[in-house]
Amino acid sequence: MAERDFDFATPVHAADSVRWSRFAGRDVIPLTLADMDFAAPPAVIDALRRRAESGAFGYGQPTASLVEAVLEHCRRAYGWAIDPHWLVWLPGLVPALHVACRAVGAAGDGVLTATPVYPPFLSAPIAAGRKLITLPLVRDEYGQSWTWDFCALTALAKSARLLLLCHPHNPVGRVWNEAELWQIAHLAEKYDWVVVSDEIHGDLTHLGRHKPFATLAPELAQRTITLMAPSKTYNIAGLACAYAIIPHEGLRNAFRAVAKGIVPDVNVMGLTACEAALREGEPWRCALIEVLRAQAAQVEQAIAAMPGLSVSRVEAGFLAWIDCRDLPVPDPAAFFEAAGVGLSAGAAFGPADAYRRFVRLNFGTPRGLLAEALARMEKACRQLFAASVSNE
Ligand SMILES: Cc1ncc(COP(=O)(O)O)c(C=O)c1O
Incomplete structure (x- = not known):
């Protein structure tokens, strides 16, 4: 069975979702905590x-x-x-x-x-x-x-x-x-x-x-x-x-x-x-892997086109670790949250000084929502660089 045999296009989350509750009432797409927006396999x-x-x-x-x-x-x-x-x-x-x-x-x-x-x-x-x-x-x-x-x-x-x-x-x-x-x-x-x-x-x-x-x-x-x-x-x-x-x-x-x-x-x-x-669950898992592989590529391409950001290849799962050290902001997670995308702040993943200018992005969400989040991130990065050029 393949991706088309299961629904990976309709986002699913409940009122008690930790990830979604954090930004409730705000126009922020939450790509933080490591669970996905796909319904569990039908067999489960x-x-x-x-x-x-x-x-x-x-x-x-x-x-x-x-x-x-x-x-x-x-x-x-x-x-x-x-x-x-x-x-x-x-x-x-x-x-x-x-x-x-x-x-x-x-x-x-x-x-x-x-x-x-x-x-x-x-x-x-x-x-x-x-x-x-x-x-x-x-x-x-x-x-x-x-x-x-x-x-x-x-x-x-x-x-x-x-x-x-x-x-x-x-x-x-x-x-x-x-x-x-x-x-x-x-x-x-x-x-x-x-x-x-x-x-x-x-x-x-x-x-x-x-x-x-x-x-x-x-x-x-x-x-x-x-x-x-x-x-x-x-x-x-x-x-x-x-x-x-x-x-x-x-x-x-x-x-x-x-x-x-x-x-x-x-x-x-x-x-x-x-x-x-x-x-x-194996047919569902195999279909999920197809989705994640395609979405990892979507994230890699989109991030590569954003000024100030870079990301390494994701070989497993649905998390991407993004290097924002060339983005001229002190707190990238706060910057992207203001732009409507919730990301996990890097500082928690090790010595804070080493990772505060990294973020983690969860791409385990339907492709359309992911595309919207990436578009918001790109717009925010471009506006930031355009503003810094016009201030020079
Ligand atoms: C590497 C790793 N270990 C453990 C966990 C959490 O495991 P559990 O929910 O079973 O406590 C996570 C969740 O993101 C994880 O990424």
């Missing part, structure tokens, strides 16, 4: 409808059938044979990041992550009493793509106990390739790191299938906590269902012990949606 909606009509909402747990759906998904999508005992169910990846930081090492141990990065990667180590160590990603010589500075990573390696890896990476949109993953893996082995690999965007790679970090080698799987969820892929983040895959028994027990009694169980609607998405 049908499963939720059946569940709702059953009237049964008591305490629930993952069924054998749901676990089998996850195993099958890992086998089919990544060629990864996982043992059902390795699974730990969670209401989200953010709690998992916090739990992992508390479960590994001891107070004051170093937790390393590469910036810019999804903000909880920065707050979880600190909340756990660990030492946050940040490493800036670097732009390649053509400015097309972000990558790791492996010399700098090696220099920091000894001081870390845990690496928080974002793969694919939010916000720079990279799918780390096998050569990059292996360089990280060698350091993990040499310096005895535990690796938390957040792979929430893994089923949204624009070309080819995702390679989980843990599948590089069995010995790496033993030091890795892989975090996955259907939430981004099938646009069901509000249903709060995720899972960790932790092959090492000691690590898994430590993780479970920290979570016990504090992290809630997954709600029954989330479990229902997860199974329907994994078992029946």
Whole structure:
């Protein structure tokens, strides 16, 4: 099935949408927080409808059938044979990041992550009493793509106990390739790191299938906590269902012990949606990827034509990290908001001084709305440069 078999043209959001509520009553197109404006797959909606009509909402747990759906998904999508005992169910990846930081090492141990990065990667180590160590990603010589500075990573390696890896990476949109993953893996082995690999965007790679970090080698799987969820892929983040895959028994027990009694169980609607998405959502997912690939190109072309802005290639997901350092405004997010487009301010994604002149744009919205947002941004940039020329 293809894009034309599903509706990706009608924007969908509810009154309780965090993203839309923020700008309620104002003419601002909200391209901020990472959920999409597309209705969830019909198969997921049908499963939720059946569940709702059953009237049964008591305490629930993952069924054998749901676990089998996850195993099958890992086998089919990544060629990864996982043992059902390795699974730990969670209401989200953010709690998992916090739990992992508390479960590994001891107070004051170093937790390393590469910036810019999804903000909880920065707050979880600190909340756990660990030492946050940040490493800036670097732009390649053509400015097309972000990558790791492996010399700098090696220099920091000894001081870390845990690496928080974002793969694919939010916000720079990279799918780390096998050569990059292996360089990280060698350091993990040499310096005895535990690796938390957040792979929430893994089923949204624009070309080819995702390679989980843990599948590089069995010995790496033993030091890795892989975090996955259907939430981004099938646009069901509000249903709060995720899972960790932790092959090492000691690590898994430590993780479970920290979570016990504090992290809630997954709600029954989330479990229902997860199974329907994994078992029946593939045609919708494939159609979505076509949409996202086309819209990534739309964003790249539009941004390339805007004075003062540049963007690198997006390889996965629906987020674009835009460099506004040549735009003569101190706060680009505020500038674009005044022009009618809500974007995530870069300062939250790492050391504020390094990223305050970047913004993140969520293009998971119907093409027409995206085109309108990009047109507003272009007009604002052009007017700004025209005004600065006429003031000279
Ligand atoms: C890399 C990454 N991890 C985790 C999350 C949030 O996960 P959850 O909603 O499961 O807590 C996001 C949401 O944007 C994300 O981009």
